[in-house]
Amino acid sequence: MKINIILKVLFLVLMYNNAYSQPPKFDYGLSTYKKGNCMGCHKWHGDGGPGYGGAALSLRETGLDKEQLITIIECGRPGTNMPFFDKKAYVDDRCFGMKFSDFEGDDKNRPLQAKSFLNKRQIEAVVDFIINDLQGQKVSKDYCLKFFGKPTRSCEGL
Amino acid sequence: MIKYIITTIFALVFSFNTFANTSWDDILNAKKAPQNWLTHHGSLDGHRFSGLDDINKKNVKKLKVAWTAMIGGIEGGGIWDHAGLEGTPIVEDGFMYVTDGWGSVYKFDATKNGKLVWKMNPDTDHDFPGAVTCCGINNRGVALIDNKVVSHTLDGRLIVTNKDSGEIEQEVQLADASIAEVITAAPLVVKNSAITGVAGAEYGIRGWLHSTNLADGSKNWRTYTIPAPDEPGGDTWKQGPEAHSKDAWMHGGGSTWVVGSYDPDLDVIYWGVGNPGPDWDNEYRPGDNLYSNSVLALDADSGKIKWYFQYTPNDPYDFDGVNEQTLVDAKIFGKKTKAVLHADRNGFAYALDRESGKFLWGTPFVKKLDWTAGLDKYTGRPLDYDPNKDVQRYVPSSSAFRAQPEATSCPGNMGGKNWPPTAYDPDRNMYYIPVIESCAMHVNVPQEKEWVAREFWLGGGPKMGPQITGSVTAMDVNSGKVVAKYDMDYPQLGGLVATKGGLVFSSHPDGTIVALDSDNLKELWAFETNTGVNAPPITFEAGGKQYVAILAGLGGAWPKWFVGSTPGLEKVQPGQTLYVFGL
Numbered sequence: 001m002k003i004n005i006i007l008k009v010l011f012l013v014l015m016y017n018n019a020y021s022q023p024p025k026f027d028y029g030l031s032t033y034k035k036g037n038c039m040g041c042h043k044w045h046g047d048g049g050p051g052y053g054g055a056a057l058s059l060r061e062t063g064l065d066k067e068q069l070i071t072i073i074e075c076g077r078p079g080t081n082m083p084f085f086d087k088k089a090y091v092d093d094r095c096f097g098m099k100f101s102d103f104e105g106d107d108k109n110r111p112l113q114a115k116s117f118l119n120k121r122q123i124e125a126v127v128d129f130i131i132n133d134l135q136g137q138k139v140s141k142d143y144c145l146k147f148f149g150k151p152t153r154s155c156e157g158l
Numbered sequence: 159m160i161k162y163i164i165t166t167i168f169a170l171v172f173s174f175n176t177f178a179n180t181s182w183d184d185i186l187n188a189k190k191a192p193q194n195w196l197t198h199h200g201s202l203d204g205h206r207f208s209g210l211d212d213i214n215k216k217n218v219k220k221l222k223v224a225w226t227a228m229i230g231g232i233e234g235g236g237i238w239d240h241a242g243l244e245g246t247p248i249v250e251d252g253f254m255y256v257t258d259g260w261g262s263v264y265k266f267d268a269t270k271n272g273k274l275v276w277k278m279n280p281d282t283d284h285d286f287p288g289a290v291t292c293c294g295i296n297n298r299g300v301a302l303i304d305n306k307v308v309s310h311t312l313d314g315r316l317i318v319t320n321k322d323s324g325e326i327e328q329e330v331q332l333a334d335a336s337i338a339e340v341i342t343a344a345p346l347v348v349k350n351s352a353i354t355g356v357a358g359a360e361y362g363i364r365g366w367l368h369s370t371n372l373a374d375g376s377k378n379w380r381t382y383t384i385p386a387p388d389e390p391g392g393d394t395w396k397q398g399p400e401a402h403s404k405d406a407w408m409h410g411g412g413s414t415w416v417v418g419s420y421d422p423d424l425d426v427i428y429w430g431v432g433n434p435g436p437d438w439d440n441e442y443r444p445g446d447n448l449y450s451n452s453v454l455a456l457d458a459d460s461g462k463i464k465w466y467f468q469y470t471p472n473d474p475y476d477f478d479g480v481n482e483q484t485l486v487d488a489k490i491f492g493k494k495t496k497a498v499l500h501a502d503r504n505g506f507a508y509a510l511d512r513e514s515g516k517f518l519w520g521t522p523f524v525k526k527l528d529w530t531a532g533l534d535k536y537t538g539r540p541l542d543y544d545p546n547k548d549v550q551r552y553v554p555s556s557s558a559f560r561a562q563p564e565a566t567s568c569p570g571n572m573g574g575k576n577w578p579p580t581a582y583d584p585d586r587n588m589y590y591i592p593v594i595e596s597c598a599m600h601v602n603v604p605q606e607k608e609w610v611a612r613e614f615w616l617g618g619g620p621k622m623g624p625q626i627t628g629s630v631t632a633m634d635v636n637s638g639k640v641v642a643k644y645d646m647d648y649p650q651l652g653g654l655v656a657t658k659g660g661l662v663f664s665s666h667p668d669g670t671i672v673a674l675d676s677d678n679l680k681e682l683w684a685f686e687t688n689t690g691v692n693a694p695p696i697t698f699e700a701g702g703k704q705y706v707a708i709l710a711g712l713g714g715a716w717p718k719w720f721v722g723s724t725p726g727l728e729k730v731q732p733g734q735t736l737y738v739f740g741l
Binding site: 041 | 236237239283285286289292293335336360438566599601603613614616617618619620621622623624715717718719720721722725728
């Protein structure tokens with residue numbers, strides 16, 4: 001009987017240890033951040049900066065709240081390189097009451113379509129990821145390991 | 159009996175041949191053995207022209223898939239969620255060598271419908287270089303010499319593999335990813351050396367060409383493309399408004415990420431040099447910024463620069479001058495000339511005398527070019543270049559600068575033409591150019607921040623402008639005039655091959671492979687791969703039959719950053735397939 005308990009405890013300890021050494025938990029928001037190519041412009045670290053995608057703002061320093069984050073991801077920011085991720089954006093008037101036809105002939109302010117659209121669940125997940133892992137925080141080794149999913153030289157020196 | 163002996167001898171010679179080493183003579187005479195595609199551009203002069211004509215205008219309609227091979231290496235790394243295929247297959251005696259984006263080399267037996275002979279996986283680090291490569295996980299192919307297959311990896315190595323066994327014999331670390339140097343170009347083998355070019359101007363590297371002795375991996379020479387202050391040209395990097403810009407040359411860019419050409423008679427290597435950095439802030443780096451956006455003619459044995467010609471001095475547009483150099487002995491203005499042709503990102507095609515570097519002609523190959531009024535007839539300099547100024551504006555409405563942070567130029571930053579290679583048909587004296595018909599907006603962000611390793615060194619960036627289309631454009635080399643265009647809905651992102659059969663093979667980035675008539679660029683044949691095509695086609699013979707081969711696999715910079723200007727291309731899915739077509 002006693003042995004049984006000891007075994008059970010041992011088993012639990014082993015389980016716990018095992019769970020501890022597992023790769024970081026799957027984060028739907030992070031996976032969306034990658035899938036949506038947010039990292040292509042805002043970089044893996046989320047701090048943005050100039051790039052082929054244009055001068056993307058830092059998501060660590062952003063002052064936007066949840067609602068505003070959802071809006072900019074759904075609708076993009078016409079006139080900048082921030083694309084829209086909602087399939088229906090500018091098709092109907094859900095974004096700022098504007099449609100594609102309102103931008104005709106205006107190449108400078110034309111809304112840009114993202115490489116892949118995101119659905120409501122994905123947009124909410126990536127917004128949670130911004131709020132929980134990026135906003136107001138400095139790049140850390142933990143974040144780096146979480147992003148790459150395994151140790152890499154990119155995380156050395158952090 | 160005699161017949162039997164002859165057959166045996168023939169068989170012996172033939173079988174011996176299939177295991178023959180690739181001699182330097184074989185490479186020099188590549189054109190005389192059109193059954194092979196022995197070097198990156200088919201021959202060291204960069205023509206991408208095949209003497210095969212079994213597939214021709216009359217029968218190309220019947221071209222169909224002979225075999226395919228799925229290759230690996232599609233996985234992403236760093237900021238890239240997948241790798242792509244930009245490689246040119248190399249074919250010798252019926253065996254084909256191709257690379258995937260991570261630098262694995264595959265040897266296929268083309269006489270046995272593409273049976274895999276071996277695969278060499280160099281275990282390339284994915285995340286560290288993948289986080290800093292500007293334009294995709296790419297590898298453009300191998301070079302052969304002796305019993306060696308010479309290749310590169312994104313993480314900066316030169317790899318020598320045994321051609322028969324697929325075992326790695328030698329590795330040399332050449333580029334340093336900790337300062338964002340990566341390698342995507344194929345190597346150029348000259349005699350017993352491999353010449354390596356580097357990528358990373360967008361991260362403020364100081365570009366170079368490196369010659370490795372293949373006997374022992376030692377360095378023959380390394381020539382920097384950006385001179386130090388005390389070297390010739392060093393005075394073309396002056397101090398800008400920021401104190402740290404006194405060291406601009408140390409981060410001046412000038413990468414060399416497209417393989418060069420070689421003239422054995424002159425013993426000269428011709429290699430294009432990329433854009434200066436920071437790309438969009440030319441006020442940071444007053445002066446012409448040599449040898450950015452130039453062609454260098456280098457002595458093959460010493461790496462000494464014999465002459466240079468600069469296409470876009472003090473560039474504010476990211477008009478990277480790295481594109482391939484095509485060496486032609488051709489009639490130009492009616493006179494037989496040893497020339498070097500080049501189609502630049504800036505929208506002009508150039509012909510220079512390749513012995514002296516003297517400018518012969520320069521003509522726009524794009525439909526719209528507005529950043530300068532033209533080129534000076536004698537010097538080839540842009541007409542809006544002002545020799546009295548250190549900071550160039552060209553046509554001021556086309557360039558972004560600190561007092562005018564946004565401007566639109568045609569062509570845009572991607573070109574004109576990017577790395578996908580041209581083809582030259584010597585019979586027709588015709589130069590075929592894969593074109594990006596584009597305009598794009600430039601945004602200047604003053605480079606106030608000092609250089610930091612592995613951070614973008616751009617001084618701004620492009621911004622999507624009007625929709626971008628493309629074409630294949632034919633130019634008469636004698637006159638430098640455009641004679642035909644094959645219009646495309648999307649930019650040409652894969653490159654070309656021309657053949658004696660009167661055909662130019664080309665591709666659309668949404669997956670269609672086409673054969674065009676060399677005389678008028680009319681489409682004669684098409685095949686849908688339904689994945690991205692951003693690799694050049696080649697043609698070869700195996701078992702006495704002509705084939706056309708091309709890699710199909712979405713990659714490069716376009717899918718990540720420029721799809722906003724090519725609506726519809728965002729739907730294209732990644733894939734990794736080698737297609738081989740035959741009659």
